[in-house]
Amino acid sequence: MTDHTNAGAAHARRDEDILVITIDHPPVNALSADVRRDLSAAVDAAQSDPLVRAILLVGAGKNFIAGADIREFGKPPKAPILPDVCNQIEASQKPVVAVLHGAALGGGLEIALAAHYRIALASAKLGLPEVNLGLLPGAGGTQRTPRLIGAAAALDLMLSGKHLSADAALKAGLVDTIGEGSDALSAGLTYTRQLLAQGAAPRRSRDATAALADRAAALAEAAAAGEHVAKTLRGLYSPAKIVEAVRAAIEQPFDEGLRTERALFLQCLDSPQRAGLVHAFFAERETTKIPELKEGKARRLDSVGVVGGGTMGAGIAVSVLDAGLPVVMVEQDDAALERGRARITQVYDLLVKKGRISADERDARLARFTGATSYDALDNADLIIEAVFEDMDVKLGVFAQLDRVAKPGAVLATNTSYLDVDRIATATRGPADVLGLHFFSPANIMKLLEVVVGAHTAPDTVATGFELARRLRKTAVRAGVCDGFIGNRILAVHRQAADMMMEDGASPYDIDAAVRGFGYPMGPYQMADLAGGDIGWATRKRRAATRDPAVRYVQIPDCLCERGWFGQKTGRGFYLYPDGARLGTQDPEVLAIIDDERTRARVTPRAFTQEDIQRRYLAAMINEAANVLHQGIALRPSDVDVVFLSGYGFPRYHGGPMHYADSVGLGSVLADIRACAKEDPAFWKPSPLLVQLVESGRNFASLNAA
Structure with a gap:
C-alpha cells in the first residue's frame, strides 16, 4: 500500500488505484466526532486525487462500525454530523464500496447504505436498532432502506431492532454479494477490482426506484405497520415516527424525505422516552461496578451442580447447559429426578419444534446433563446452586449436606427469593463461599439475576456469581441481605x-x-x-x-x-x-x-x-x-x-x-x-x-x- 497514510480514527491508504479508508476507533469502531471528521476528510480528498478510481470503506478489528458513540450521548453533536457524512459519501464522483464484517449497526449501516456497493462477510450482523433507544435511524436510514428492500422489510428491520445475518441481508437486497473468507480488506479489494473491471460507476441508493415502484402497495404496507405499532408497541413514541419517516420515503422526493426524517429524529431526541431508554442502556452497563470485583477475581467455573429439579431448578439447569457448561442435578429420589429431566427435555423439544435449535444441538446440550440421587455426585462441581422449596429448615438441611460433599473452594449458592442468606450460610463451615443467586422464573428466559452478598461472602465468591451471570448472558445486580433483597x-x-x-x-x-x-x-x-x-x-x-x-x-x-x-x-x-x-x-x-x-x-x-x-x-x-x-x-x-x-x-x-x-x-x-x-x-x-x-x-x- 502507498500514500495518504495518517493515524486518525479513520485513516486512508492507497492500494494501487483504490483508496482504502479504515475506521479504526477501538473497541467497536463507534462513530465518534473524530471518526466522522477523518472519514469526511478522506472521502473529500479522494475526489480530486487523479490516482484514485474507487474508495473502499473497511473497519479495523472485529467490526465494520457498531453504531453511534455512546460516550457522546446527551452532548451536542460536533460537525460534521452523520447525515452530512452519509450524503457526502453518496455524492462521491468515484464508486464507494463498503465491506461489512462483524457489527454493521445503526449509523454504521447508514454509512454502508450511503456507499454505492456493499459486500458482507459471513460474520456480518446488519441492523438499525435505534428504536431500542427511543430514536429512529437519523442519517438517511429511513429513506435509503425502503428504496433498497421495500417498505415492509425496511419497517420490520427498524421496528424490531433485529439483526440480519449476511445471507438474510443478501436475500433482502441490503448487500450486493457475500465475500469469501474472514479477511475484510482482501475480500473488499477483490470485489472493488471486479467492479472497476466492469466499469462500474457510482450507484446511489437515493436513485433506487424498483422497491417502491408500486406506491399504493408500499403505502398499504406502511399503513399496516402503523396499525401493528398502535396495537403491539402501545405507549412507545419512536415506532410511530419510524412509520411516518418511511411514509415520507414513499411519498416525497429524496431530499425532502431527508428533511422530514431529520425533523422526526429531533422530536424523538427530545422525548422523555429517549431519555428513559438511554438511562436504561447505561444503567445495565453500570451494574458490574461493585467493590468486590475490584478486590477479587472469579474462581474456576467449569462445572455446575443444581439441587432440585422443580420448575426453578430445571430452568436454572437449562440456562447453564445453554452456556456450554456441564450440569449435575441432584433430586431426592429417582421419580423426582425423572420429572426434573423431563422438564429440561421438554424445554429443548419445544425449541426444536419452533425451529430455534436443531435436534443435534438439543442432543449436544442434553449430553452435558447428568442426574443423581446422592449429594456425593456434586463432589467435583465448582459451583452448586440450591433450588429447593422456599423453607428455611429445608434449605439448612441441604447446605449441611453440601458442606459435607463440596470440594474446597466450591461456591455454594442459594436460589432463595426472600430468605436470610446469612442464616443459610451458618449450616456450613465456610460462609465465605456462600452467596445468594436469585434467579427469576422462568430462569432460562428471564434476564435478571440478583447476586446476594452475605456478611461473610468473600469477594472472589461474589466475582464468581457475576462471572456465572456473564456466561449465562444475564444481567447481574448486587444486593444485600434483607427479606426479599431488592x-x-x-x-x-x-x-x-x-x-x-x-x-x-x-x-x-x-x-x-x-x-x-x-x-x-x-x-x-x-x-x-x-x-x-x-x-x-x-x-x-x-x-x-x-x-x-x-x-x-x-x-x-x-x-x-x-x-x-x-x-x-x-x-x-x-x-x-x-x-x-x-x-x-x-x-x-x-x-x-x-x-x-x-x-x-x-x-x-x-x-x-x-x-x-x-x-x-x-x-x-x-x-x-x-x-x-x-x-x-x-x-x-x-x-x-x-x-x-x-x-x-x-x-x-x-x-x-x-x-x-x-x-x-x-x-x-x-x-x-x-x-x-x-x-x-x-x-x-x-x-x-x-x-x-x-x-x-x-x-x-x-x-x-x-
Missing part, C-alpha cells in the same frame, strides 16, 4: 399498596388496567395469578409473627388462597381461567368476596381514577426503593432501575422507578406520600433518603454518580 422487598410494599386500594374501593381489574395503562405488560393481580398465589401466601404466613400490628393487613388474597384459588395453575385466582386459558376473565365471585371483606373491615368503598391508582402504586414503590438504598441493600439507584426493568416488567421507556421519580420530580412524589400518610400514617412513612434529597434539592441520579 426486587421482592419493594414488590411486597407496592403490592400491599394495591391491596389497600382494592379494599378501599378499586377492583383488582381496575388496578391491573391502570398499571397496564402506565406501560406494564400486566397488572399485579394478573402477575400474582401467573406466578401462583400460594408462593406469596406462604411468605405472608411466614412473616405473620413479625408483622407490625399498626400496619393494616388486607386479607382478600388469603381468602382466595384458602379456597385453593392459586391462579392459572388451579384454573382460577383473581381471574377465571376456563379450560386452561392463558388470559383470565373477571370473576364476579371474587368481587363478592372483596365486598364481604370490606364489610368485615368496616371500609366504605370509594372511587379511584386511573391516575389515583398509578400515583399511589408508584409512590409506594419509589418510597420503599429509597429505603432499600438508604439501608445499603442496593448500591445505587440505577441498580434498582435495572432490577425492575429486567425482572418485574417496569416499562423500559420510563427508565425504571428511580429515573421515573426524577422525571416527575421527587418533591411531587413526596407530596403524594404525605397526602396518603394523612389517612394511613403507619404504612405511608416517607423514606428518610427521599426527604433528605428533596430538602437538599437533589435527585436519585445524583447518587448514581457518587
Whole structure:
C-alpha cells in the first residue's frame, strides 16, 4: 500500500488505484466526532486525487462500525454530523464500496447504505436498532432502506431492532454479494477490482426506484405497520415516527424525505422516552461496578451442580447447559429426578419444534446433563446452586449436606427469593463461599439475576456469581441481605399498596388496567395469578409473627388462597381461567368476596381514577426503593432501575422507578406520600433518603454518580 497514510480514527491508504479508508476507533469502531471528521476528510480528498478510481470503506478489528458513540450521548453533536457524512459519501464522483464484517449497526449501516456497493462477510450482523433507544435511524436510514428492500422489510428491520445475518441481508437486497473468507480488506479489494473491471460507476441508493415502484402497495404496507405499532408497541413514541419517516420515503422526493426524517429524529431526541431508554442502556452497563470485583477475581467455573429439579431448578439447569457448561442435578429420589429431566427435555423439544435449535444441538446440550440421587455426585462441581422449596429448615438441611460433599473452594449458592442468606450460610463451615443467586422464573428466559452478598461472602465468591451471570448472558445486580433483597422487598410494599386500594374501593381489574395503562405488560393481580398465589401466601404466613400490628393487613388474597384459588395453575385466582386459558376473565365471585371483606373491615368503598391508582402504586414503590438504598441493600439507584426493568416488567421507556421519580420530580412524589400518610400514617412513612434529597434539592441520579 502507498500514500495518504495518517493515524486518525479513520485513516486512508492507497492500494494501487483504490483508496482504502479504515475506521479504526477501538473497541467497536463507534462513530465518534473524530471518526466522522477523518472519514469526511478522506472521502473529500479522494475526489480530486487523479490516482484514485474507487474508495473502499473497511473497519479495523472485529467490526465494520457498531453504531453511534455512546460516550457522546446527551452532548451536542460536533460537525460534521452523520447525515452530512452519509450524503457526502453518496455524492462521491468515484464508486464507494463498503465491506461489512462483524457489527454493521445503526449509523454504521447508514454509512454502508450511503456507499454505492456493499459486500458482507459471513460474520456480518446488519441492523438499525435505534428504536431500542427511543430514536429512529437519523442519517438517511429511513429513506435509503425502503428504496433498497421495500417498505415492509425496511419497517420490520427498524421496528424490531433485529439483526440480519449476511445471507438474510443478501436475500433482502441490503448487500450486493457475500465475500469469501474472514479477511475484510482482501475480500473488499477483490470485489472493488471486479467492479472497476466492469466499469462500474457510482450507484446511489437515493436513485433506487424498483422497491417502491408500486406506491399504493408500499403505502398499504406502511399503513399496516402503523396499525401493528398502535396495537403491539402501545405507549412507545419512536415506532410511530419510524412509520411516518418511511411514509415520507414513499411519498416525497429524496431530499425532502431527508428533511422530514431529520425533523422526526429531533422530536424523538427530545422525548422523555429517549431519555428513559438511554438511562436504561447505561444503567445495565453500570451494574458490574461493585467493590468486590475490584478486590477479587472469579474462581474456576467449569462445572455446575443444581439441587432440585422443580420448575426453578430445571430452568436454572437449562440456562447453564445453554452456556456450554456441564450440569449435575441432584433430586431426592429417582421419580423426582425423572420429572426434573423431563422438564429440561421438554424445554429443548419445544425449541426444536419452533425451529430455534436443531435436534443435534438439543442432543449436544442434553449430553452435558447428568442426574443423581446422592449429594456425593456434586463432589467435583465448582459451583452448586440450591433450588429447593422456599423453607428455611429445608434449605439448612441441604447446605449441611453440601458442606459435607463440596470440594474446597466450591461456591455454594442459594436460589432463595426472600430468605436470610446469612442464616443459610451458618449450616456450613465456610460462609465465605456462600452467596445468594436469585434467579427469576422462568430462569432460562428471564434476564435478571440478583447476586446476594452475605456478611461473610468473600469477594472472589461474589466475582464468581457475576462471572456465572456473564456466561449465562444475564444481567447481574448486587444486593444485600434483607427479606426479599431488592426486587421482592419493594414488590411486597407496592403490592400491599394495591391491596389497600382494592379494599378501599378499586377492583383488582381496575388496578391491573391502570398499571397496564402506565406501560406494564400486566397488572399485579394478573402477575400474582401467573406466578401462583400460594408462593406469596406462604411468605405472608411466614412473616405473620413479625408483622407490625399498626400496619393494616388486607386479607382478600388469603381468602382466595384458602379456597385453593392459586391462579392459572388451579384454573382460577383473581381471574377465571376456563379450560386452561392463558388470559383470565373477571370473576364476579371474587368481587363478592372483596365486598364481604370490606364489610368485615368496616371500609366504605370509594372511587379511584386511573391516575389515583398509578400515583399511589408508584409512590409506594419509589418510597420503599429509597429505603432499600438508604439501608445499603442496593448500591445505587440505577441498580434498582435495572432490577425492575429486567425482572418485574417496569416499562423500559420510563427508565425504571428511580429515573421515573426524577422525571416527575421527587418533591411531587413526596407530596403524594404525605397526602396518603394523612389517612394511613403507619404504612405511608416517607423514606428518610427521599426527604433528605428533596430538602437538599437533589435527585436519585445524583447518587448514581457518587
